[in-house]
Every structure is written in C-alpha cells, then in structure tokens.
Amino acid sequence: MAYPHAHPREARVLSKHFGEKDAIPIDGWIERGGYKALDKALAASPDDITQIVKDSGLRGRGGAGFPTGLKWSFMPKDGGKPNYLACNADESEPGTFKDREIMRWTPHQLIEGCIISSYAIRAKHAYIYIRGEFVDVVRILNQAVVEAYERGYLGKNIKGSGYDLDLTVHLGAGAYIAGEETGLLNSLEGRRAEPRIKPPFPAQRGAFGMPTTVNNVETLAAVPHIVLNGADWYRQWGTSKSPGTKLFSCCGHLQRPGNYEVPLDFNLRDLVFDLCGGPPKGRQLLALIPGGSSVPIMTADEIDCDVSYEGIEAAGSMLGSGGLIAMDDSTCMVRAVRRMVEFYAHESCGQCTNCREGTSWLAKILRRIERGQGREEDLPLLLDIGANMAGKTICPLSDSAAVPVVSAIQKFGREFEAHIQDGRCTAVN
Amino acid sequence: MSESIHPAVCSAQPSQRADKNPDAPLFEGAYKERFDHILSRYPNKRAALLPVLNMAQELRGWLSPATITRVAELLELTPDYVRSVASFYTMFQLRPVGRHLIQVCIGIGCDLCGAEEVVEDLLEATGTRIGETSRDGKYTVVEVECLGACGFPTVVQVNDKVYENVKPEDVEGLMKELD
Ligand SMILES: Cc1cc2nc3c(=O)[nH]c(=O)nc-3n(C[C@H](O)[C@H](O)[C@H](O)COP(=O)(O)O)c2cc1C
Ligand code: SF4
Ligand code: FES
Numbered sequence: 001m002a003y004p005h006a007h008p009r010e011a012r013v014l015s016k017h018f019g020e021k022d023a024i025p026i027d028g029w030i031e032r033g034g035y036k037a038l039d040k041a042l043a044a045s046p047d048d049i050t051q052i053v054k055d056s057g058l059r060g061r062g063g064a065g066f067p068t069g070l071k072w073s074f075m076p077k078d079g080g081k082p083n084y085l086a087c088n089a090d091e092s093e094p095g096t097f098k099d100r101e102i103m104r105w106t107p108h109q110l111i112e113g114c115i116i117s118s119y120a121i122r123a124k125h126a127y128i129y130i131r132g133e134f135v136d137v138v139r140i141l142n143q144a145v146v147e148a149y150e151r152g153y154l155g156k157n158i159k160g161s162g163y164d165l166d167l168t169v170h171l172g173a174g175a176y177i178a179g180e181e182t183g184l185l186n187s188l189e190g191r192r193a194e195p196r197i198k199p200p201f202p203a204q205r206g207a208f209g210m211p212t213t214v215n216n217v218e219t220l221a222a223v224p225h226i227v228l229n230g231a232d233w234y235r236q237w238g239t240s241k242s243p244g245t246k247l248f249s250c251c252g253h254l255q256r257p258g259n260y261e262v263p264l265d266f267n268l269r270d271l272v273f274d275l276c277g278g279p280p281k282g283r284q285l286l287a288l289i290p291g292g293s294s295v296p297i298m299t300a301d302e303i304d305c306d307v308s309y310e311g312i313e314a315a316g317s318m319l320g321s322g323g324l325i326a327m328d329d330s331t332c333m334v335r336a337v338r339r340m341v342e343f344y345a346h347e348s349c350g351q352c353t354n355c356r357e358g359t360s361w362l363a364k365i366l367r368r369i370e371r372g373q374g375r376e377e378d379l380p381l382l383l384d385i386g387a388n389m390a391g392k393t394i395c396p397l398s399d400s401a402a403v404p405v406v407s408a409i410q411k412f413g414r415e416f417e418a419h420i421q422d423g424r425c426t427a428v429n
Numbered sequence: 430m431s432e433s434i435h436p437a438v439c440s441a442q443p444s445q446r447a448d449k450n451p452d453a454p455l456f457e458g459a460y461k462e463r464f465d466h467i468l469s470r471y472p473n474k475r476a477a478l479l480p481v482l483n484m485a486q487e488l489r490g491w492l493s494p495a496t497i498t499r500v501a502e503l504l505e506l507t508p509d510y511v512r513s514v515a516s517f518y519t520m521f522q523l524r525p526v527g528r529h530l531i532q533v534c535i536g537i538g539c540d541l542c543g544a545e546e547v548v549e550d551l552l553e554a555t556g557t558r559i560g561e562t563s564r565d566g567k568y569t570v571v572e573v574e575c576l577g578a579c580g581f582p583t584v585v586q587v588n589d590k591v592y593e594n595v596k597p598e599d600v601e602g603l604m605k606e607l608d
Binding site: 091092093094095096097099100130131132133134135136138139141142145146149154166167168169170171172173174175176187188189190191192193208249250251252253257258259293323325327331335336339340343346347349 | 435437438440441442443445470471472473475476477478479480482483504513514517518519520521532535536537538540541542573574575576577578579580581582586589590591
C-alpha cells in the first residue's frame, strides 16, 4: 500500500521518505543523504555527540518524554563493563503505529540512529527488540541490517574509525509489558517480561546486569538528523521545552487516518480536523485520546492546545506515545473504555496485586454497565478501584489502566449514568 | 530454508507458517547453523530462549511438551522454566493450532471501526468458535489485542502475513486466498 496521506502543513523530517520504495534499500538511502551523519559522528568524540543531543532538547518518544542526552550521560564511561543499547521496537500501545512505519519505510534511518547512539554511549552491541507480530516489518528491517553489515556500517572497525559495533535484531513473542523498559530487558535475557523494581536503573544494571540505555525507535531515528544538522536546526520546531517534530499515529473515526509528522507546537485541533479531515461526514467529534490508550480522554472542546508535552498536559491529558484515537458521536463510551481496560487486564503481568486484581475488576464492572446491568454504586466503585491502582505498583501499567476509566467518568459521566439508570446507550446511530 | 541467514538476524525470523510439521526434526542442517548463530549473539544461553522457541515453533507449529524438554536441554534450563517463560507470551502456542492461524485485532482502534463484525464473519466462514480449530485442522481464529496498525482497521494477521483495512465484505476473498 502506498503511503496514504501527506499534508503540506506537516514538517516531515523522519517521515520525509515514507511511501518511497526506493528509500528502503541501502543505496537508495545513501542517495538520500543516509549515513552522512554517521561519518560526522565517528569523526567526533562520543561526548560531543551526547552534548549535541542534549542541546537539541530531544525527548524520548516512547511515552515518558525523558531527555535523551541526559539519559545517555548516565552511562559509565570507564569501559569496565560492556555497555549496551536496547532499541525499544515493541510498539504495542493501542493507537500507536509510528515505529512500525519508521522501520517499514526507512529501516536505515533507525539503524543509523542505533549506530550513532551506541557510539555515544560507548556500546559494543545494540539489540533491536521488535515485537513479534511485526512479521512483514521485521523482514524489511533484517534485510537492512544485513546490508549495513555488508557495507561496513556494522561490525569491526566501522568505516576505518576503530569503532566496533554488533547489532542484533531480537523478536519478541507477544507481550505488551515487554515494552516497559525493564520488562524488555528481562525478555531479552530469556525471562518472563516482568518489570523490575527501580532502582537500579538500566544505566546501572540493565541487560545481562550491564549498563544499558533503552530508547524508543522514533527517538533513535531522530538522532542522525540532529547530529548532521545541529541542535539549533532541530530547535526551529516546537517549543523550548518540547523541541522538534513528532509523529502522530491517528486512528479511530477520522476521514484520513495515518501517520502525520508535525512540529511540537502544532495545534491539536488542526491536526485532527485539518490534517486528518475530522470525523466522517455527518458525524461530530465526541472525544479524543491524544497519546495512546493510557493517557486521559479529552472532550472535543478541550483540544484547542498545542501538541507539546506541556501543552497537552495543560489541557488535561498527556502526549504519551503520540497515538491519537478519535471517537465520534456514534461511540459508546462505556464500550470504548471497557475495551481499553480489557487490554490492560489481559496484559498485566500479574506481579502486583493492585494491578492484577484491579484491572480485571474494572473490566468486569464495565461489562455489566455496558449490558445495562450496572448498579447505582458502580461509578464510585470504579473511581475507588482506580484510585487504589495508581502509584502503588512496580511499573506504571496499573496507573495506565485506571486512567481511561477515571477520565471518562469525569468527563462523560452522563453516558455511564444513562447506561446504569435507564439501561440505555447515548451513542448516536 | 536452505540458504544461510546472517547471524545478526537469526533471532528475528517470523515463525508462523502454513506448512507446519509437528514431527519435524529439531535444529538440524540449516537450523543447526541458525541455532549456533543465535547463541553467538548473547553473553549466555538463557538469552537465546525466545529466539530458539520461536524457531522450534516455525518448524513444528506449536510447542509440545517434548519440544519444550528438548529446548530446555539444549539451553541448559529446566523444562519447567521454559514452560513458564513460554506461557507468558501470547505468540507461543502451547496447543496445536490450525494450518491457518487467523488473528483478528479487537484493539480499540479496530473496535471503533467495526472489528466485531469481521470476527463474526470469520467465525462463520471457518465454522469455528474463538480459539477452536476447525474439524479439518485448517483454521484457528483468535482475537488479539492491538497489532500496531490501528489506522488501517480492521487488521487481520494470517500466519505471518498481515492484512489491513479488512471489512466484512473482504472476508470471502480472504478465505479464498487461504485455500
Ligand atoms: C506498560 C508500558 C509499556 C511501554 N511500551 C513501550 C513501547 O512499546 N515502546 C516504547 O518505546 N516504550 C514503551 N514504554 C516506555 C519504556 O518503558 C521506556 O520509557 C522507553 O522505551 C524509553 O525510550 P525513550 O526514552 O526513547 O522514550 C512503555 C512503558 C510502560 C510502562
Ligand atoms: S503494575 Fe501490573 S504490569 Fe506493572 S509490574 Fe505490576 S502487575 Fe506487572
Ligand atoms: S487497534 Fe487494531 S491494530 Fe491497533
């Protein structure tokens, strides 16, 4: 399938070559300026590269928005133990499908990002942990990795620099929680993908007990552009706290779903209505989730904000992974929330009681409300369970599961009440 | 599977195929080479577990108790440990599945856009219920969570092929393709 929609108001840095088949093989990538940033990086010192990335203000695109350069600076420099890079390509947050597009159309963009980032953190081995379901994408990525080895961008003495790096593609096997960074490390080590208690943080004790940096695909893919063009160039987009561009995966009730790359000060309403075309004709936008299913739901009149980390937060939600889910007035909010919660109930690793029990309990109550068998006390009960799930567990999945429920009851309480009191759904057919 | 695979990508070979043979010999010939390549990429044997289970599943279609025991031996782990890890991951099949494993996404993106009808139509077309294998051993239909292509609903994966934008009216054509 050709790349669906490109829009003149986008700022296509990472997605510039999406949809171009010729950009996939290494020659096509080099023709488009690929691997120039690597040459430049190898001529500089690892600390210079870390400094450029720090100055650019790049923040992690996996969901938490942690400053990337700062994360790298936690890695030991003494070479006492082997350092590792783990690229998080487990992308499984419902509503998010941007990393897949990066790997599918521009695999070398990611590989170059992995090599430069590994160099900066002094890693000799990088793993790309890719979710097992990405069967066609992994074939494309594998081919690109083999090409990079054949051309001397990976392996011993890369391009005569004296720097050695191996890269291994590691396939996951179906577990959302393997996307949480310490779950990922356990999974990479051949264990159940159960998150670890932090500290120690991965930079202290990561993969195989060694210092490790975990970064998202989109984060790493941005690195070559920053290294090649400089921090100021990157800061021409976005805000001072959220510089650069970001991919938004847009799905749900939209006329033109797909991935759009916009500066981080772009208006959220414009993204939904102008770029994505808004909901189908004759429909009204009811609700929007801007950053994957684990961020608070917004009402249609809350979305006049910019898409920066701080802009969306001020409007009551979170940028998260940039997985935008639009719901029009045909949506049954109870069903939508039930579906999201069932996801978390299914994906909870079960280590923490509040998460394991809380997610299934929420799902059970939501199912009965949806069937018209809700009870008067169900809404306070849902809120109470939600409150008990937040901030008490090993990883934030538990918090994430409560977020859609609590925010939907706060903002769309009437729909829940209609189900409970009259056994009726308020969705417009 | 005759040509040799670069060691860097031996741990990432998609594994669900239609030509599964539950009695296939484990890790001989090209597969032995792949096994060795996988081990060469990690500092210990345990780390090879997911890739090796994946390869076993590619060969045999599912992870029988005998397969698990053999993998455990090769990686110097206990069968209980291997089973406990395998059961954590949804893509490892601990029971035999049909020749065509049909996974339908019911994640929020697909659900909003009518995944439920696609599931119903697929169940009708295969004459099965969720998770059951059809009598002729051909099909197993399962519901899965977000497949990471939410903008192109409904997303359906059959063995290691992904179909996007599947509408109820596409089900008939899809079934023909599988025969
Ligand atoms: C439950 C859960 C699931 C996550 N899934 C992913 C994921 O699929 N991909 C990802 O990059 N980060 C995911 N994260 C975030 C990672 O833990 C980690 O913060 C991120 O990979 C760091 O990379 P970044 O700094 O480049 O964003 C998840 C976090 C949690 C709590
Ligand atoms: S919060 Fe949930 S998913 Fe996270 S470690 Fe605890 S049980 Fe596992
Ligand atoms: S919800 Fe179906 S692919 Fe994400």
